Amino acid sequence: MHMEYSQISVIGAGPGGVATSIQLKRLGYEPRLFEMDNMGGLLWNANLIENYPGFPNGISGPKLIYLLEKHLRKLDIRITKLQIKRLEYMNAQYIMSSDAEIFISDFVVIASGTKPKPIPFALSEKVRRKVHQDIKGILEQIEKHIIIIGCGDAAFDYALNLSKRNRVTILNRGSELKSLQLLADRAFSNNMITYMCDTDVQNIDLLPSNRGDINDSLLVQCTNSENIRFALECDEIVLAIGRDPQLDFVDPLMSKDSCLLVGDVKNGIYRQASIAAGDGIKAAMKIHNQILMRR
């Protein structure tokens, strides 16, 4: 197996990992930045970011990613396109393994973000292909009916994004809104978006066509607050039912205190791009101080 050493590794090139790498470079280091997908992380899904300082009119997630990418290029920080499958700590060093390579570092920053919560329905393979846990893969869809299950910021942000070219229905199983009022108000005044509260999804299946064979649409079986059953048809479903920290690749025996966590992976409900970026700057400065103290 191929083996390489770099003093500092950063896992994940969302805003947290990018900020970490930028600050490390400023401090004179050459971090190795790993990313298993396109850089940018969850920002691919963000419709309009209005709370990232410096953008008074807001900026879309993809446009912010473009700027982050430009910043990395300017500083000659390259991304190693690889999924870290395992991270262990042995003999005061971090060992990161992918399928075919091993990387060793003295310091590791984990900026791996979050993963969607498990799907709470049993779905056939064909249905599963039309049930999404973010919207990166369906941003190009047009004139479809898309159902979004959830009632938080992500559900409403997805709806506003997808409603530019599609009809969207948001299903909330309760009556309480967990989203920013600002996003909800925009959705409520958008005639491409329907909001249904007290709607609990029971089952999702392919819609049988009139001739008895299967077509491509989905049938969503729901109940309302009076337990009355009804069904909705749609083309795609997006689940926005929450996310958990992405730490699957970390050796469970490894103390998380021994490395630095940055951004959504550690921020609980405080998951914001600018917080992730701030965490990244701080992590880089902490590493620098540790290196100075070891000298």
Ligand SMILES: Cc1cc2nc3c(=O)[nH]c(=O)nc-3n(C[C@H](O)[C@H](O)[C@H](O)COP(=O)(O)OP(=O)(O)OC[C@H]3O[C@@H](n4cnc5c(N)ncnc54)[C@H](O)[C@@H]3O)c2cc1C
């Ligand atoms: C719909 C939506 C709207 C949003 N709107 C806003 C907003 O308006 N304002 C705001 O501040 N924030 C917003 N956010 C939140 C913001 O996108 C996140 O807080 C931010 O992206 C978190 O950055 P991060 O770097 O911690 O993680 P992420 O962006 O999740 O990036 C983590 C990266 O790590 C990579 N990775 C994970 N595991 C591995 C591995 N084993 N090996 C290699 N790479 C790995 C992933 O592929 C990913 O690219 C929004 C999020 C969503 C979903």
